[in-house]
Amino acid sequence: MADGVAVHAAADALIEHLGADMVLVGDDVERYCRDWHGDVTTGALAVIRPRSTADVSAAVTAVASLGLSIVPQGGNTGLVLGATPDQPLAQVVLSLERMTAVRRIDVDDFSAVVEAGCILSEFKDKVEAAGLFFPLALGAQGSCRIGGNVSTNAGGINVLRYGMMRELVLGLEVVLPDGTVFEGLSTLRKDNRGVDLKQLFIGAEGTLGIVTAVAVKLLPPVEQVATALVGLASLSDAIALYRRARRDCCDLLSAFEFMPPVAFTLAREAMPDLAMPISGDYPAYVLMEIGGSGLVDIEDLMQRFLEGVMEEELVLDGVIASSKAQSRNLWLFREGMNEGQAKRGAHLRTDLSVPLSRLAEFVDQSEAAVMKALPDCLCVSYGHVGDGNVHLNVLPPAGLPRAELDAFLYKAKSVINDVLDTFGGSISAEHGIGRLKKADFLARIPDVQAGLLSAVKHAIDPKLMMNPGCQLNFTAD
Template sequence: MDSAVSDLKTYLTERLGAGGIVDDPADLPRYTTDWAGERRGEPLLVARPRTTDEVAAVVGYCHRHGLAMVPQGGHTGLVGGAQPDAERPEVVISLERLNRIRAIDPLNFAISVDAGCVLQTVKDTAADHDCDFPLSLGAQGSCQIGGNIATNAGGLNVLRHGMMRQLVLGLEVVLPDGRVWDAMHALHKDNRGYDLKQLFIGAEGTLGIVTGAVLKLSPRANNTRTALVAVPDVSAAMALYGQARRSCCDLLNAFELIPRACLELAFEADPSLPDPLDAVYPVYVLLEVAASGPVDLDAMIEQLFERGMADDRILDGVLAGSDAQAERLWQIRERMVEGQQLRGEHLRTDIALPISALDAFFDDASRAMAERSPDTTVIAYGHIGDGNLHFNLLPPAELDLAAKKALLHELESALFALVDAYHGSISAEHGIGRVKQAPFLAGLDALERELLGGLKTLFDPDELMAAGRILPRTH
């Protein structure tokens, strides 16, 4: 293996030039640790190509010499899919230098980008042309488009604009043998047989490396209103959601469920955040409506408030009067995630339920967790408009690390069993990777397992590309 690594280093140094590889142990931790601090194995080395041709050269070399590899984006994944394997040494192929905006066509509402473009850069470029790329994530300042595609990212605006799968018009992919599949089409309608690009969206890099994408843009909203309202319980939040969907004329961008415990976490993470309402309430909803034309959003929100209060669904609320006030409300949503991280070991889940079942599931799951561990804290929040609930758990602080891990594993199994009973999904937007592989496989029937395995074998028969993610290695 030492000679193979030496030969690889020589080849990549010549092919990629200065800065094209990283192999100094002091520089590797950045490429072995994800956002959550989880660390996997050590890479053979890190390749940093700048172009699609260079990615193809790296992949082709690895394929010819039987070297395992894994693509890597912005290090914001949560399921251990992009970190190097601890059992089989892998070449990390980082796309951080593959970061050009290739072209933008405002009339066609499309933008062509390299896969290593940071999401915020894409959003800013679209805004410069009076357009919007609607994917909105807490990590948008560091996550990359290729990773967003590989995990079929969701985020805050799925309710109105759909997931990444609905935002991709065309793709460019380096296949596991180094060949390049170029389908960088900017067509909004294209019905020519099988839609191959959909195979790579959500595949987590297991079928190839996305190197470029044509993304669908929307008109830039010039009129946005953000509100936070207090409601008596989750049932009232769901009833308010149904009312909002009908009364806001498809202008509803986001509808976030935030119980009080989540606000407390946000305040722990950022004590400068003000409590938005004078009194404390059990459950809150953060909602946003936006339009790009002459729509009276204030009247729309006021009507929603009036009807919600008349029906006892809204107890109190605040409508942001400025962009700064709106930003402070959204900071609560972002900081509560940081607050969980500050609490140490905890269970993060990313489940999806039929929207109409969220209320009953919330109650059943909360009850099931309390019966098994009364001192465990439920931190459940989510994107109500798309059925995505982050049902997270903070274990009792007095337990040692091993006991916390054991308890959370037990509670996760019980939670996922309940998700299955509700015909839900254990992954709404984070993916499977390695962290969720066992429960994912447990939920597959034989035919689905056969079909998925057949796809992997078709694209990567030697199991060199991100092997062991989603599906286990077979050899």
């Protein structure tokens, strides 16, 4: 599809096969070809917007007959270019945004079946209205969609209690590259009939098929929540505090986030009306939350826990939210720091994981190495202590020309990854690989793992038409 005539012919053929209602071309395509942060804008031959699983199947068959490839897309909130086309003349975007139905919520079974295009926050609201709870919680939950959550194995702030998206999925419905449908929407908790095929598609970023519907676990509602922000002497003390919280608060601990002092500066740059909840300045901060229902007194548990660790001077200062509004205000600092970084311009965003026992050591070594290599930068390290997941971001000095900025960001990434490798860590804790991290992934993947992934890909998608260029070096024929 190298010339304009062929491109128009292919687009016309898609419209003829699928109907004008399902196919967008021309200027309408642009918003589907821009990444979440607006850093990258590409293009696509067309955008297909199915309304049903049958539509998806028909679309896949039509695209294959034209020798094109497909980039599946949910809410397009990913951070690694996994849903951003990179061959505009040979790729179509298939958006699930019209497939938003919650097919059923089963209160007695504690399960639901939801279509892939349903926005996460809207699904959570419907589950709550039914008297249940879906625990996945992301900053982008007002825009991200369930299918994308599955395809990226989304994480978020509640992973330490409820696990990644993989732990919440009971079954999947997937349209395969030949247009057939894998019907696997079982809600059984225990089903040991051989290989669990749904696991192949969770985290695959649309490279093996298109998730069209998901069966998920639901839980009893969390009726009581206690949120606290505390100041500590070091990140090492935050690790010690987490160890105590896991012992004393047990599985009621749902979030445990660490932040540096600069987080509050960045948050107030994005949200000037935020009031600092703690009067002193401390080298490290932890935002923690416990929740439960029934006969457990969550507020008393948080109060007694913090009294104990403050008596031992593990925690130097702290505040417990006395209302939902105050709890929301505390979480705004965690969310606002990301907006503050974005307001300062392009910067390195990382998503790393290391063994929890070595998290503080990794942050110290990485920040020291980056500052030595790039003394004019600002390091911002924060993340999910309970998961060993740290976002070590690097902000360059303002005003760098584009070429110098690109070199700066590449250098920062290389320095951090070199340290990460010595810790046996992962370059992607929760964001996936996509196109952005593919080179770093391929440089580190063992030959046996690469061979297995290649065998799976070729077995399921022999024409290599599903999201080529994502994760591994597969391109359509």
